[in-house]
Amino acid sequence: MSTEITTQTDTKRQSLVTRFAEKYHIEPARMLDTLKATAFRQRGDVVVTNEQMAALLIVADQYKLNPFTKEIFAFNDKGAVVPVVSVDGWSRIINEHPAFNGIEFNYADEMVTMPGGKPCPAWCEVVIYRKDRERPTIVREYLDEVYQPPRGKDGGFAGPWQTHTKRFLRHKTLIQGARIAFGFAGIYDEDEASRIVDAQAVQAAPVQVVRPVVEAGRSSRLAAIVGAAKQEVVEPTFPAQEWEQEPAQ
Secondary structure, eight states, X not given: OHHHXXXXXXXXXXXXXXXXXXXXXXXXXXXXXXXXXXXXXXXXXXXXXXXXXXXXXXXXXXXXXXXXXXXXXXXXXXXXXXXXXXXXXXXXXXXXXXXXEEEEEEEOSOXXXXXXXXXEESEEEEEXXXXXXXXXXXXXXXXXXXXXXXXXXXXXXXXXXXXSHHHHHHHHHHHHHHHHHHOOOSOBOHHHHHHHHHHHHOOOOOEEEEEEEXXXXXXXXXXXXXXXXXXXXXXXXXXXXXXXXXXXX
């Protein structure tokens, strides 16, 4: 039974790799190695496994994204690999959706300046029109909720949010609007991928539960009042890690 399942999985993976190889005119036997060395190459010579490659290719295939033009790439941190879609990739899947019928952006009159950033509208609003709906989808994102401060020690270093604050607020608004308007799921931008990896790395801290031990013949309330209760320390428990994705910003 196990052999049958493995064979079926390998067959599906091979068909997916073959389909990608034919699409980009690459020999199927060299497709995975080519992607690992180019589009999905990681820093520090970290190798993406075949299983992780399969997951990335499934997402790329579902949304018809081109890994060689960086429409989708692998975000690898602490051993976790998350499929990340660039702004170009988001633009492609929005514009190629058959129901897409136009887009508009609106901005707040109030200007704010976040730490390390440039002056920027306090919020950005995207209006997405669909051919199959009478009313547009309107989504507003606030700068103070999506802004990413400088990263690193001693004040950090300037990133894209510091050098292109307005543009990245627009990008974030576009992505969240597209999710709601078209129901895109399972794909993230780099900020979201970073938070997902960080959340997966957090381990549940041990919890000590102090429970009163009541002497025979006394109620627990009376024991607490007269101080006759002794303390028993229950061994720490480690609840199964449950992480719920933070609501889209």
